[in-house]
Amino acid sequence: MDNTILEFIGEGTFGKVAKCVNLKTNENTAIKILKDVNDYAEEVEMLEKLRTLDPEKNNLVRFEDSFIVDDKSCIAFECLDRSLWDLMVQREERLTLNEIRPITRQLLVALNALKGIGLLYTDLKLDNVMLVNHQDQPFRVKLIDFGLAMTASEVWEGMIVQPCAYRAPEVSLGLPISEAIDMWSLGCLLARLFLCQNIFNGDSSYDVMKTICCLLGQPQDHLLDGEFDQIGNLADAVNVYSNAIDEVEVEDTWMRITPQQALEHSFVTMSHLADYAHRK
Structure with a gap:
């Protein structure tokens, strides 16, 4: 050795x-x-x-x-420095948008590369993103731990992957899954960095899905059939919240952006800030 x-x-x-x-x-x-x-x-x-x-x-x-x-x-x-989880514990406060932005870009590059070779990461969370050397390279990060990664050909409907708070709704609903589930986890991770708490809380897929529907609107009824028939009618549980959401808005919020599209988003490119500077 x-x-x-x-x-x-x-x-x-x-x-x-x-x-x-x-x-x-x-x-x-x-x-x-x-x-x-x-x-x-x-x-x-x-x-x-x-x-x-x-x-x-x-x-x-x-x-x-x-x-x-x-x-x-x-x-x-x-050998890397520390995880984003460790950083959050040590700071005891949320990250700023200027700190979150480079983390976002780097993780999008990582997920885009994995998508390019047909791999699903399936385990994105604060513990699995590490700072390389925070003192010398602030917020330079890398994705670690590929023990639960799999090829797209290995996935099957109904399989349970991802930590509960970062789990994409199609996983909980037993629907077909793809590399897009990692983008859902990334959104949850970024929200955690900004809010200092999970945006979708719960001890089970049912609880998390209920929170998702309360915040983003309810998916179509036929998508809720099957998985949740065994544990109750989720549609009824969140009906009071989702009725107030416009149908077009619901459809829009349930669309999933790809890593490449996200890399061209103004939050990453900061193009909106340049436009604002010109207006001033």
Whole structure:
């Protein structure tokens, strides 16, 4: 083994993450030590697919190596700074729009790259976006942890993916899913950065869908059939809220923007600010 463990910096159901020093290069690395050898094989297979993408250009964590030592399945990555979750905890306040804007652009580039090779990330949340070096490169971020990523051909209707608060409505409703679910999660993540709380709260898909409908309007009734028949009529539960929403507005709010379209949005390009400066 060419790495010496300095400290353990993370732990989850998958296993642990250790900060190590590579004895050959004298550089720090982050080594993910997995409990399940099947998880190890699947993640390494996915990371090999990602080798076609430039990790720096596309804001993805750099995969360095994989190996098994003393029956421990290990995956080595570049060592990054801290997650957006850690940043929010340390700051104890919301991020400004000028801070959120570069994060938005970088994550859109990452999702656009994944979409380009037919991959769904499926696990976008604050913990899985890391600052590279916040002191030297403020708000330079990378997407990490591809243990739950999958190809578009692997998905099937009714499968449950994504953290509950970041879960796209088509997942909860058992409808066909695509790379578009990651854009929903991105919107939830950005709202969390700005509001310091989840925009869609709940302990279950039902609770989250109810909040979604209250805020954005109700999807067509036939889309609610099936999944929610077993736990109650969601349509009745939110009818008092959705009746006040214009039908055209509902249709518009349920459309999903693509990563490429979002990269051309004025929030990212700041074109609206330039127009405002000219008007002044």
